[in-house]
Amino acid sequence: MTERAPKLDLRQDAVSLTASLVDIESVSGNEGPLADAIEAALRELGYLEVLRCGDAVLARTETGKDRRVVLAGHIDTVPVADNLPSEVRGERIYGCGTSDMKSGDAVMLRLAATLRDAAYDVTYIFYDNEEVAADKNGLGRVAREYRHWLYGDLAVVLEPTDGILEAGCQGTLRARVRTSGQRAHSARSWLGDNAIHKMGSLLTRLQDYQPETHVIDGLEYREGLNAVRIDGGVAGNVIPDECTVHVNFRYAPDRSAADAEELVRGFFEGHDVEITDNSPAALPALGDPLMQDFVAHVDRPIVAKYGWTDVSRFSAFKIPAINYGPGEPNLAHKPEESARTTLIEEAERTLAAFLTTPYGDAG
Ligand SMILES: [Zn+2]
Structure with missing residues (x-):
């Protein structure tokens, strides 16, 4: 840890703390100073077991409670768009990372600072490199190197959800499908075999495909x-010998990654298919009793998560996981990124109430 690490005051309210986090720039790959500040602040609390793993910072209580709740948030942001330092105007806080997702991180830090004696053991995971290629993802690294730190009975990922609940997540598979032919001069095209023309039938097949909608725990996953x-x-005078279409399959959480791959390979049967990436989905797990307790506490609409999120990494270990955060997804990654201060305060209140109410006593 460097001596010059900026200091975080966890006694501030969650909105001021959001501002402090936002003002320590942490574009993916440059999370070091912010991770240092978070680590120092968590260690200073004196009651948490703290672990540093690259620029991820993990902290947990070990009080022997029956159940453990894991809270997770990434600390990196997309590149700054002339939107630092942060600024509070009216009921909003503006700046890079306010919505995605330093307001969520601030809520986690406030909980760490104030909930010394929760009804659950609590693990806080702050991680790096979420906004870049999946192989760099800090939570993925933690899962590989300190797998037991991810374990819990419920995981809440505080990505921006506008204060509502977004259950599970879709899986996402990327593939390249190739057609090949024979190159020739276009003036003597009968000597060649046009790979682009061959792609036509595949594109028609894609256009005609009727995607499925799966209803899981009452939620619709399209x-x-x-x-x-x-x-x-x-070139303008050459019959092309190769054409590649890049395909993205977003699939419902009741399909495994292997099922998704099988579907795509079957769909393009007879063609050269290369799966380039396949990140599994996460089931909503709304039938889980602790999840039900949590949902009852939040008491906000619950929808299917469209898109892939790190809840999937918990789901892979059979840990029920859900997205719930104070930021607004529609404002993420935009120069005018901002978050509503009332939602930040609400998220802190809601999570604190959940974590201090004994299991099964949900209002
Ligand atoms: Zn995010």
Whole structure:
């Protein structure tokens, strides 16, 4: 830890603390100073077991409670868009990372500072590199190197959800599908075999595909199988010998990653299919009793999560996990990114109430 690490005062209210976190710039890959500040502040509390793993900071209580709740938030942001330092105007706080997701991190830090004696053991995970390629993801690294630190009976990921509950998450598979032919001069095209033309039937197949909707725990998860990019062609006078379509399959959480791959391979049967990435979905787990307790406490609408989030990493260990955070997803990654101060305060109140109410006593 460097001597110059900025200091965080966890006695501030959650909105001021959000501002402090936002003002320590932490674009993916540059989380060091913020991680140092968080680590120092958590250690200073004196009652938590603290672990540093790269630029992820983990802290937990070990009081022998029957159940453990894990709270997780990434501390990196997308590149700054001339939107630092933060600024509070009216009921909003503006700046890079206010919504995604330093307001969530601030709530976690406030809970760590104030809940010395919760009804559950609590693990706080602050991690790096969420906004970049999956192989850099700090939570993935923690899962590989300190797997037992992820364990709990419920995980809440405080990504922006606008204060409502977003259950589970879709899986996402990327694939490249290739057609090949024979290159030739276009003036003597009968000597060649056009790979771009061959792609036509595959695109028609994609266009005609009727994606499924799966209802799980009463929530609708709509799927999608789409071409997202196409490459092909050599020159204006050449019959192309290769064409590649990039496909993205967003799938419902009741499909495993293997099922999703099988569907895609079957769909393009007879063609050269290369799976380039496949991140599994997460089931909503709304039938889980502790999840039900949590949902009752939050008492806000609950919807299916569209998109992939790190709840999937908990789900992979059979830990029920849900997205609930004070930021607003529609404002994430925008120059005018902001969060509502009332939602930040509400998230802190709600989580504190949940964590201090004994299991089964949900209002
Ligand atoms: Zn995020």
